[in-house]
Amino acid sequence: MKMYPTKIMVAVDGSAASDRAITQAVELCDATRSELHLLLVGLISPWTHPDTLSERQYGRLKQENQRRLDQEVEKARAGGAKAVVAHLRMGRVDTEVVRLAEEIGVGLLVVGNRGRESLARVLLGHDSESIVRHAPCSVMVVR
Known part of the structure; x- marks a missing residue:
């Protein structure tokens, strides 16, 4: 059994909470010699984009x-x-974070407690809470 994770992933979005999560993850990676993975999810959902995006719109958003x-x-x-x-990744934040964590075998997820997309958080539920519930590994929520 390994005592420390070999891969640490941070869900980022440009917010102050995300910046704090990056700082914590960088320190953890340095201390544990882990790989650092950063994931940004471009939010696409029926709530935030009710109309179907054209290829051009999707490309610009990406x-x-x-x-x-x-x-x-x-x-x-x-x-x-x-x-x-x-x-x-493009899609729902919580879904894509959990999916990528499973795909690459992350040992620790690091997330900020508040993100940039406050309206989306109200409509879709709190991403951090959903990630904690569904993650395949330990989750560190940075305040």
Whole structure:
């Protein structure tokens, strides 16, 4: 049995809570020699996008989220992360976080307690709570 995770994943969104989660995860990765994975989920749901997105709209949304993810990777590197694996997914935040954690065998998920998408959080439920409930591994919620 391994005492420490070998892969730590942070769900990021550009918020202050996300920044704190990155800081904690970078420190944990340094202490445990774990891989750092950052995941940004571009929110697409019937509640936030009631009309079907055209290919052009979807492409633009994906590009915007890729730019945000690139900024998050730079924050992690500026905070001392030696190697960062970036992941971009489109869909519901809680679903995509849990799905990727299962796919890559994450040992610890790190999430902020409040995200950027406050309206979506009210409509869809609190992402952190859903992630804690459904995650295949331990979850650290950074306040």
